[in-house]
Amino acid sequence: MASVNEAAIGTKLTMLTRHIETHKLAALLLIVVLGLSVRFRGLGSVGFNEDEIQKVVAARSYLHGNLSVNLEHPMFMKSLIAVSLWAADVWNRGLGQFHKVPEEVSVRLPNVIVGSLTAVVIFLIAQELFGVEIGLLSALLWSIGTIAIIVNRVAKEDTLLALFTWLGYYFYLRAKNVSANDVQRGERFYAAGGASFGLMLASKYFPHYLGLNALYHHLRGRRNPSPPLRKRDYVLFFGTCSLLFLLFNPIILQPSTLKHMFSYVHGSTITHHGYLMMGHLYSEDTVFKGGMPAYFYALFLAIKTPLPILGALILGLVETWKRRHESGSSFLIFMFLWWFVPFSLLGAKWLRYMLAWMPAVYIIAAIGLARILAWMSALANQRMDRRLAPVLVTTFTLVFLANPVWAVVKSVPYYSLYLNALGFGRTGYYFPHDEMNDMGLKEAIARISQEAPYGASVGGEAEPVFEYYLHKFGRDDLHYFDLSNEAARVDAPPSTFLVVQDGRKYFENVSFIQRVESLQAPVQTIEIGGATAARVYHDEELAALRTGR
Numbered sequence: 001m002a003s004v005n006e007a008a009i010g011t012k013l014t015m016l017t018r019h020i021e022t023h024k025l026a027a028l029l030l031i032v033v034l035g036l037s038v039r040f041r042g043l044g045s046v047g048f049n050e051d052e053i054q055k056v057v058a059a060r061s062y063l064h065g066n067l068s069v070n071l072e073h074p075m076f077m078k079s080l081i082a083v084s085l086w087a088a089d090v091w092n093r094g095l096g097q098f099h100k101v102p103e104e105v106s107v108r109l110p111n112v113i114v115g116s117l118t119a120v121v122i123f124l125i126a127q128e129l130f131g132v133e134i135g136l137l138s139a140l141l142w143s144i145g146t147i148a149i150i151v152n153r154v155a156k157e158d159t160l161l162a163l164f165t166w167l168g169y170y171f172y173l174r175a176k177n178v179s180a181n182d183v184q185r186g187e188r189f190y191a192a193g194g195a196s197f198g199l200m201l202a203s204k205y206f207p208h209y210l211g212l213n214a215l216y217h218h219l220r221g222r223r224n225p226s227p228p229l230r231k232r233d234y235v236l237f238f239g240t241c242s243l244l245f246l247l248f249n250p251i252i253l254q255p256s257t258l259k260h261m262f263s264y265v266h267g268s269t270i271t272h273h274g275y276l277m278m279g280h281l282y283s284e285d286t287v288f289k290g291g292m293p294a295y296f297y298a299l300f301l302a303i304k305t306p307l308p309i310l311g312a313l314i315l316g317l318v319e320t321w322k323r324r325h326e327s328g329s330s331f332l333i334f335m336f337l338w339w340f341v342p343f344s345l346l347g348a349k350w351l352r353y354m355l356a357w358m359p360a361v362y363i364i365a366a367i368g369l370a371r372i373l374a375w376m377s378a379l380a381n382q383r384m385d386r387r388l389a390p391v392l393v394t395t396f397t398l399v400f401l402a403n404p405v406w407a408v409v410k411s412v413p414y415y416s417l418y419l420n421a422l423g424f425g426r427t428g429y430y431f432p433h434d435e436m437n438d439m440g441l442k443e444a445i446a447r448i449s450q451e452a453p454y455g456a457s458v459g460g461e462a463e464p465v466f467e468y469y470l471h472k473f474g475r476d477d478l479h480y481f482d483l484s485n486e487a488a489r490v491d492a493p494p495s496t497f498l499v500v501q502d503g504r505k506y507f508e509n510v511s512f513i514q515r516v517e518s519l520q521a522p523v524q525t526i527e528i529g530g531a532t533a534a535r536v537y538h539d540e541e542l543a544a545l546r547t548g549r
Contacts, residue, residue, distance in 0.1 A: 460482070460498070
């Protein structure tokens with residue numbers, strides 16, 4: 001009887017696989033559209049953060065022919081933003097005069113589109129390694145993944161980095177797999193892989209991902225030899241890599257760019273130090289020197305991932321580890337661990353760095369989810385009427401995915417504030433800088449712009465944001481200073497307004513902020529999603545505090 005049931009299950013799974021294979025393009029299109037819709041909703045609801053303002057300034061400079069702005073980052077993303085800003089300007093001056101596109105939307109839109117299309121790349125590599133079902137599940141988990149959505153909605157380089165890194169991985173895998181039987185196809189894939197890595201470097205200067213790819217295939221080749229790269233393969237790979245890198249980032253050839261990059265790497269451009277995490281201020285040193293805790297990324301993943309997906313990830317890790325000697329599983333385990341361990345031990349940690357890791361996370365979770373569905377299908381076919389079994393499996397699938405979808409829906413537009421049950425409802429407490437990311441600052445500046453007398457001073461810790469919105473609200477007369485600048489605090493007049501953000505507490509200002517908070521209550525508190533985003537202080541007593549009297 002058991003053999004009959006197993007045969008029936010096998011037949012149904014084969015039929016299901018064929019059905020999925022037939023309609024995979026339609027399913028993938030729906031997944032991309034779903035990802036685009038959740039990323040686009042409420043895109044302009046939140047004001048710019050400091051990094052985004054720098055991208056706006058650089059993109060506007062590009063439109064005026066000045067490429068020597070924001071030199072520590074490559075040009076590719078800023079170029080896309082420049083095109084988006086230009087298109088929005090044309091629209092706003094013409095057909096869209098009564099339905100204008102906010103600058104916040106036009107600046108973030110390129111990453112929203114690229115982030116949505118990354119689902120296709122994840123599908124391709126997961127299908128190459130594990131088949132079409134895992135490919136579609138992985139793409140779906142990316143499209144509704146809270147962490148992926150958070151980063152994709154911010155104008156930072158990591159979205160482009162993730163897409164082109166994993167596209168490079170995919171093309172290189174394809175080249176390795178086909179070159180034994182078809183040399184010419186292998187050459188085309190090597191060239192495509194090199195082009196992808198070139199675009200990756202033109203998106204963000206993270207060459208170690210290229211090194212990780214080489215290290216994996218070197219180690220894998222020792223156990224499962226594959227045709228070695230010929231001289232022509234190397235030329236095609238590194239030639240296209242260099243060509244695309246220079247084509248989309250020609251500013252790298254300018255001597256001032258290299259000089260600025262060296263200055264940036266040595267930290268001479270950093271004016272603030274410290275990261276507030278769960279009420280404790282950590283330095284950006286390595287874990288071994290008492291810096292940010294090694295569990296930073298593990299905690300972020302644990303509390304920002306819907307519990308069903310987190311459970312599937314744990315099961316997927318077990319399944320993948322059991323099959324670690326197989327090519328697909330070995331690739332996933334390598335990319336999972338060689339990202340997680342080094343990034344957890346190194347110094348400064350940021351949510352956006354996680355994005356290049358998340359494809360591995362979501363593919364592993366998809367493997368766990370597929371295993372759960374297989375168990376449910378087998379159990380249903382053994383214990384109940386065969387006609388009802390598909391109904392049970394379908395219902396379970398919907399319920400299992402309903403929680404992640406609901407988590408996304410209820411988090412609009414403040415996806416970064418999402419917490420699962422493991423977060424115990426402490427919104428904005430664990431990682432205030434990454435969770436708030438200057439949310440509420442626009443509203444605080446708007447309030448100050450309405451009330452501040454002419455020529456008043458405003459203290460905060462995000463100068464580009466203050467300058468941008470003060471100008472936008474017509475208050476160029478107001479004078480900004482950093483709270484961490486003691487001399488500027490002393491010189492500020494009695495009419496000074498102070499804006500305090502938990503995510504902007506640093507070693508340079510934390511003592512002063514603590515004195516301010518103990519002296520009086522804020523005149524305004526900006527709350528977003530149940531968390532305090534910013535507090536505005538304004539009182540004559542603050543003058544005495546700032547001067548130390």
